Amino acid sequence: MRKLIIGCGYVGLAVAREWVKQGHQVSALTRSENNAEKFIAAGIQPVLGDITQPESLERLPEADTVLYAVGFDRTADKSRREIYVTGLDSVLKVLKQRSQKVIYLSSTSVYGQTAGEWVDETSICEPERENGQICLEAEQLFDQHGFLSTAATQTKTATAVILRLAGIYGPGRLLARMEQINAGEPLAGRPDAWLNLIHLTDIIQTILRCDKNVHLDDRYLVCDCRPITRQEYYETLARLLKAPEPRFASAVPGENSSKSTRFNSTERASGLNKRCDNRRLREELGISLTFPTIAEGLPDAIENG
Template structure:
């Protein structure tokens, strides 16, 4: 199988290595020569280009599978919409006719629920933040450009909060220093270990239903308080302290929902390596200890 990855970063690189280990051919788009050299050293064929510049995409190869896993680089000059929505449209305009299947990594931020409700793939998507609206608009680009093509196969994976080695552990220093944490301590977090994202991508490539959306989260949503208490215990820090109710991103208007992964389990038959943070956090912290 020939795989093309757009966005060969934290998740994409791990998926690439999994496919390479199975004997597949993997190419990846990158914006600069330094990254191209690094990818080549890993056995990945680099293509230099930028999703925001359509003319730079003409060398994208035909692929049996396209994984679109672009993250947002805050140091770059482009907006999230430029990259997620317009960039995706540029890529699909160039390559969809010579791509067998698309797997697109979206986000559970498309759900705007704030009352701790359970959500799944059938729940209404009414984002309350710009990033959620951008992700939802990107999903619509796929459906509008590929949905009418009877030969096109695509799946959308809505990822919960990603954690793993060197990811989602930024609060470790704050916990060790005893700094108060922002956010509603009783609000729910929905998480997924990076290794389980890769497992889901591979399962989706093998048996995903065309046009289907999958919510990718672990088995048990956890309150922010319980998450940080667990993290504090693992690093030997004092119990976390939360400062006020706050407002804005981390306050009363914060997202607060519980994600249900039943379709992931039943339809894709994914066996999670880290179904809860009790096993996932120690594994993610391994490199810090």
């Protein structure tokens, strides 16, 4: 079958390699001739183009499945809205006539909850931060272009599925944090705030499952089975690295970081982030996570990083 990847980076390239192994015909959009050469070596057919240049998108081939995994490139001299909204809008205008299914990688930043509430696919999305607002605006383009099923159709079958990814980790994605932990540098952010994470391996298996399934919901929250606090995450990472116990910049010097944050009770009720529930992913899509928590995932990421 024909597969097209738009955004062939950390996640996209990993999926492309899996599709190549499965014997599919895989194409990938790229702005770079250097990347094009790397794609060819990996058995991927490059398509030179840029989502911010609509005329170049006429080169996009027909595909049975499109994976849209575009991230924000700070070196591209484009705003977040130009990349996530304007670029996606241009792509969807072309894909209407050239694809049967689009798998779109979004973010849990579309949720605005900040007091540690549990959220799932039915939770209200009212993001306060600009990046979340832009991600939500991008998701809404699928409705506007008619890619998603509506209540009026009384069906769950969709020509697009939106995957709201939690924080991505895996091989090659921990280097900066590992260096910071090993150096004993103080960490920014609240130690008691919640983190929602997902290992690269489980993102890949979710995408492959969505590709194979005909009857899909239009949105899935893709996270592991246990949200953790920032403190637990970094303590676990430090223990695995045999590094010094992590310190947080928000803590009072000389005191235990878990008890000495500079936040009053009102501040502590907000800014705790949300906790993501992956029940639909597991029970409806049938995903059995390879790395259900960081206890399994972090050792793998470190060993294979």
